[in-house]
Amino acid sequence: MSDVTQNQHHTLHDELHDHAAHHHDHHGHGNFWTTYVFSTDHKVIAKQFLITGIIMAIIGIGMSTLFRLQLAFPGQSIPLLETLLGKWAPDGQLDPNFYLALVTMHGTFMVFFVLTAGLSGTFSNFLIPLQVGARDMASGFINMLSYWFFFTSSVIMVISLFVESGPAAAGWTIYPPLSALPQAIPGSGTGMTLWLISMTLFIASSLMGGINYITTVMNLRTKGMSFDRLPLTVWAFFLTAIIGVLSFPVLFSAALLLMFDRLLGTSFYLSDIFIGGEMLHYQGGSPILYQHLFWFLGHPEVYIVLLPALGISSEVISVNSRKPIFGYKAMIASMIGIAFLSFIVWAHHMFVTGMNPFLGTVFMLFTLVIAVPSAIKAFNYITTLWKGNIRFTPAMMFAIGLVSFFITGGITGILLGNAAIDIPLHDTYFVTAHFHLVMGSASAFGLFAGVYHWFPKMFGRMMNPRLGYIHFWFTFLSLYLVFFPMHFMGLGGVARHYYQYTAFDFMGVYGDLSKFITYSAIFGFVGQLFFLANFFWNIFFGKEAPQNPWKANTLEWTTPLRPGHGNWPGEIPTVYRWPYDYSKPGVKDDFLPQHIPAEEVEYEEGFQPEMPEIEKAPRPQENPAAEETEDKEG
Amino acid sequence: MDAAALLNISQVLLIAILVFVAINLYLVFRLKDIDPFRKWDPDKINGTLFLLFFVVGLPVSIVATMNWSDTFTLLIHPASEHGAEIDRMHINTMIVAILVSVVTNLILFYFSWRYRYDKDNKALYYPHNNRLEIIWTAVPAVVLTLLVFDGVGVWHDIWKEIPEDQEVVNIEVNGKQFGWTARYPGEDLTFGETNIGFISEADGNALGFNKEDEKGFDDLVVQELHLPVNKLVHIDIKSRDVLHSMTLAHFRVKMDAVPGMPTYFNFTPTITTDSMRTLKQNPDFNYEMSCQQICGGGHWNMRLIVVVESEEDYNKWLKEQKTFAQFYKELNGVDLIAQANGETETTEPSSEDGEGAEGENETEATGEVAMVK
Numbered sequence A: 001m002s003d004v005t006q007n008q009h010h011t012l013h014d015e016l017h018d019h020a021a022h023h024h025d026h027h028g029h030g031n032f033w034t035t036y037v038f039s040t041d042h043k044v045i046a047k048q049f050l051i052t053g054i055i056m057a058i059i060g061i062g063m064s065t066l067f068r069l070q071l072a073f074p075g076q077s078i079p080l081l082e083t084l085l086g087k088w089a090p091d092g093q094l095d096p097n098f099y100l101a102l103v104t105m106h107g108t109f110m111v112f113f114v115l116t117a118g119l120s121g122t123f124s125n126f127l128i129p130l131q132v133g134a135r136d137m138a139s140g141f142i143n144m145l146s147y148w149f150f151f152t153s154s155v156i157m158v159i160s161l162f163v164e165s166g167p168a169a170a171g172w173t174i175y176p177p178l179s180a181l182p183q184a185i186p187g188s189g190t191g192m193t194l195w196l197i198s199m200t201l202f203i204a205s206s207l208m209g210g211i212n213y214i215t216t217v218m219n220l221r222t223k224g225m226s227f228d229r230l231p232l233t234v235w236a237f238f239l240t241a242i243i244g245v246l247s248f249p250v251l252f253s254a255a256l257l258l259m260f261d262r263l264l265g266t267s268f269y270l271s272d273i274f275i276g277g278e279m280l281h282y283q284g285g286s287p288i289l290y291q292h293l294f295w296f297l298g299h300p301e302v303y304i305v306l307l308p309a310l311g312i313s314s315e316v317i318s319v320n321s322r323k324p325i326f327g328y329k330a331m332i333a334s335m336i337g338i339a340f341l342s343f344i345v346w347a348h349h350m351f352v353t354g355m356n357p358f359l360g361t362v363f364m365l366f367t368l369v370i371a372v373p374s375a376i377k378a379f380n381y382i383t384t385l386w387k388g389n390i391r392f393t394p395a396m397m398f399a400i401g402l403v404s405f406f407i408t409g410g411i412t413g414i415l416l417g418n419a420a421i422d423i424p425l426h427d428t429y430f431v432t433a434h435f436h437l438v439m440g441s442a443s444a445f446g447l448f449a450g451v452y453h454w455f456p457k458m459f460g461r462m463m464n465p466r467l468g469y470i471h472f473w474f475t476f477l478s479l480y481l482v483f484f485p486m487h488f489m490g491l492g493g494v495a496r497h498y499y500q501y502t503a504f505d506f507m508g509v510y511g512d513l514s515k516f517i518t519y520s521a522i523f524g525f526v527g528q529l530f531f532l533a534n535f536f537w538n539i540f541f542g543k544e545a546p547q548n549p550w551k552a553n554t555l556e557w558t559t560p561l562r563p564g565h566g567n568w569p570g571e572i573p574t575v576y577r578w579p580y581d582y583s584k585p586g587v588k589d590d591f592l593p594q595h596i597p598a599e600e601v602e603y604e605e606g607f608q609p610e611m612p613e614i615e616k617a618p619r620p621q622e623n624p625a626a627e628e629t630e631d632k633e634g
Numbered sequence B: 001m002d003a004a005a006l007l008n009i010s011q012v013l014l015i016a017i018l019v020f021v022a023i024n025l026y027l028v029f030r031l032k033d034i035d036p037f038r039k040w041d042p043d044k045i046n047g048t049l050f051l052l053f054f055v056v057g058l059p060v061s062i063v064a065t066m067n068w069s070d071t072f073t074l075l076i077h078p079a080s081e082h083g084a085e086i087d088r089m090h091i092n093t094m095i096v097a098i099l100v101s102v103v104t105n106l107i108l109f110y111f112s113w114r115y116r117y118d119k120d121n122k123a124l125y126y127p128h129n130n131r132l133e134i135i136w137t138a139v140p141a142v143v144l145t146l147l148v149f150d151g152v153g154v155w156h157d158i159w160k161e162i163p164e165d166q167e168v169v170n171i172e173v174n175g176k177q178f179g180w181t182a183r184y185p186g187e188d189l190t191f192g193e194t195n196i197g198f199i200s201e202a203d204g205n206a207l208g209f210n211k212e213d214e215k216g217f218d219d220l221v222v223q224e225l226h227l228p229v230n231k232l233v234h235i236d237i238k239s240r241d242v243l244h245s246m247t248l249a250h251f252r253v254k255m256d257a258v259p260g261m262p263t264y265f266n267f268t269p270t271i272t273t274d275s276m277r278t279l280k281q282n283p284d285f286n287y288e289m290s291c292q293q294i295c296g297g298g299h300w301n302m303r304l305i306v307v308v309e310s311e312e313d314y315n316k317w318l319k320e321q322k323t324f325a326q327f328y329k330e331l332n333g334v335d336l337i338a339q340a341n342g343e344t345e346t347t348e349p350s351s352e353d354g355e356g357a358e359g360e361n362e363t364e365a366t367g368e369v370a371m372v373k
């Protein structure tokens, strides 16, 4: 295995791209452990991330079923809960502290383990080397470590579900003092310690992954693969990795200080606390400091979750509309804009936490600016569909669904981003609706789109499209039915993180709606069975996939059906054009892969191609995409 | 118990059956000969379903909105001055948001249906158009700028300083696990000193009054928040343990209570509880204070009734409340006022065990001698 990395080092020192000659095909060498478990092959690691992510998703979604039952039937006995949870649901009634634990762990699992690691870990790993034309990541070994850190972190997080005093229960944002004091809630005992340890490993994993992704994209692109010929997927993964590398360390520092407060008795976040009948010694700390540190990661984090999904949908929408993505450059520019702006809007989560109101004004301005690049992306997706020839593969369905969620969920950001309007909405179900649509649903759809689209490349077999459609319609409908009504509850002032709404007259009226939401959610969970069956069954028994099932342009489809370690048995293909030449006028097929040189393009009969200079010899520093499109416009 | 166990088993079974059905469906679809849908064209069906989703979904959401709108009375009657401003802006922004999302979703689903696959078609090669890009950068930018300006204005009004000469009602709200307590400054209009070091639940000093500070003797500690209508109210917000969030939903007021860092909120209630009852045609209506920052197991239950009334009623109510000194004397038999005046007068305490929680903290924090018994 290490030959591959050596190889890659070689390329950095020698002539940049000429390492094909050194390459050996590694497929078939190595034993079970080195091939499937401690593998350094990015494709295997990607699958490990995917499967771990799916398992974490099953647990995370399972937890939400349990607390949705509580919300729909407050005060009623549900025997199933007692069977599953034992002492946490005596007589079938969920314990209020454990309700909060479930909500907290649901958020943690879904945001970090499913949508961060599951999504980036799977697709950055799988697609970056394949799409930029590299034999593997810059460091296969660090890549392997990244997975095993993630795996360990997942195991610890799952173990924390079973500790005596219960798992962490202070919300996924674990604000101190609640998260710092076991006296305040039982989950802040051992459960929280495990949470923090697990997150530390998680951060390490995501830094190792991120550094690898960045290095690979910068250094290991194949001949001709200039930055303006990179697929938007790779652009998205690249920017996501940069955001992650810059922001995760700040979460680490937040967690570390919290650890100090908990274990060493320091007072970074704590001051003037009287709890459990006694005054604690903490003096001079500030809970607001924690919030600043947390959201400095937390807001970029929402884009860490979303950008890869947007990248995947760009690719899927373009391939299946048989049209170039509209506004390739604008897409890149808006992603760069989002990446940059995402670092200066964090305090919009803190308008009414006691932060200086003047700061609120500043952050309100930046926050509404970030809506502009988001809008550009949405419009560009829609224009890509215009006059396309849309094939509704399951992946395409999910990509279109993603755009719908992105719009519906993102638009409510302009209400929340307005500090004054945020006063009544903050910490209500309106926020829950907003981020579940724009972050939860949209990113989950990106994940699904990616799985349906690249399954043939991952496993060499096809998934069943019909089951894919059924899965799609179940999921699409249920997500809207679950999260859309939550806007109403939020407008009515119903608070998040409530064990039941019955204590307040103005919240109690939403009992029926709450039941409706729970039923819709169960409907949605059932739909996921179609996915699980389809996915696992077809890994083993699916129809053999064709080489390029979607007739796509990107490089991954030039590898053999089941590529070995090193990806291409022979030379790595050279790239001659951008990845979005679909339905190019005059060209015979409706797609034109990146690796086909100009002289080999098959034209329609009677078509006289003008051969731009650029296509004869690839020159990475130039910009073929722009030139090609400019003469269209004129 | 047996019946319950049975029910459990049936629930687990139900799930197993569903898995089974899922796999079966799959197998059925794979058997080409008995596949009832083999002639269906997935592009046509899915494209149509997308459009149908919108065409059905929109009216359904409208009907749902109308149906649920009587429960958003919260939105309809803002009960404070700034609340009316927030709501005006809220509704304007909401209209923009709804328009944009309906129109873009419509186009999205319409295009999905309109441009579904046709083997004789070739898609239009249309990689970019700078004019379009500029339009849809500029239009959102302008709309958002307008909204932001409005927002900044309203936000600044909410936080503007109260002029020296303006009359203002000062109240303090204290959060703890799990409940709210309000404090009024009493006749001297000044709050007495409090410190968490002085807290002693057992002798009724839950807010931690400094028992030597005379300014605190006439303070009122109450479990109900009363506000005079049309008077500017300044609420100081404190917490003694973890974060809470003082939320007065009907007044569009929300601010975290932060241990170690008092916060505040200024607002003017405009509708009395009685008028609101008439407006809502609900004689049982009450304004409520809730907590909206996760704070532990009782978070969902931190309720405090809020009453808005005429100034006379408000003053009358104030008079009926016990001062801290009165309350303390009744509970512990100690006359703080006399004590402060140097008189050592003791009466029989009406409750026992005042000492238990009277910890070293108090002495530590103040150097003060434990109270006379």
Ligand code: HEM
Pocket: A173, A302, A303, A306, A348, A349, A367, A368, A370, A371, A374, A410, A412, A413, A414, A416, A417, A418, A422, A425, A426, A427, A431, A434, A435, A438, A439
């Ligand atoms: C486009 C992708 C977006 C994602 C993934 C996203 C995600 C999130 C998440 C996860 C939260 C909840 C945090 C919490 O309270 O626990 C949130 C809240 C918020 N989002 Fe977004 N958001 C997006 C877009 C926007 C946009 C475009 C805006 C503004 C124009 C915005 C403004 C806000 C604000 C202000 C909050 C805080 C609301 C509150 O806590 O009261 N978001 N968002």
Ligand SMILES: [Cu+2]
Pocket: A298, A299, A302, A345, A346, A348, A349
């Ligand atoms: Cu944010």
Ligand SMILES: [Cu+2]
Pocket: B243, B244, B245, B291, B292, B293, B294, B295, B296, B298, B299, B300, B302
């Ligand atoms: Cu609370």
